[in-house]
Amino acid sequence: MAGSIDRVRAALRDAAHDDTIVTFPASTRTAAEAAAAVGCAVAQIAKSLVFRAGERPVLVIASGTNRVDTAKVASLVGSPVDRPDVRWVRDVTGFAIGGVSPVGHLTPPVVLVDQDLAALDPIWAAAGAPDTVFRTGFADLLTLSGGRVADIAE
Secondary structure: OHHHHHHHHHHHHHOOOOOOEEEOOOOOOOHHHHHHHHOOOHHHEEEEEEEEEOOEEEEEEEEOOOOEOHHHHHHHHOOOOEOOOHHHHHHHHOOOOOOOOOOOOOOOOEEEEEHHHHHOOOEEEEOOOOOEEEEEOHHHHHHHHOOEEEOOEO
16 A cells, blocks of 8 residues: 555655645545544545546546536546446556545546535545545645546536
């Protein structure tokens, strides 16, 4: 896991973002667990969900309270999307499920950022392991991830 966290830390550093990575003694694998650990609203957790459009990774960064509408995602990326298996996610992103970060991917994904995150500050996102998160803001999240704002919620 150290390599995954190091990739996130390097991505933050390369973008001149403060190193706000925090490690918790308990899991931050789910949005609810992360919010409880951080002490914030579940909506403030930016969950990173990986989809597969053929061989292309699609990363959807969604507010912790939102469910992703895969039909909307497919329309936005111009092809059908599927939920990949955990091995494909690990091989393509370099992250295990529960620690997928919005930055530091091995294969650069197409990135969609939930428009609902724009109203929230701060935002917390996974930092490469299922017990780490980092603090950021919406504008920084867009810059860091290279994503575009989208309506992805059901």
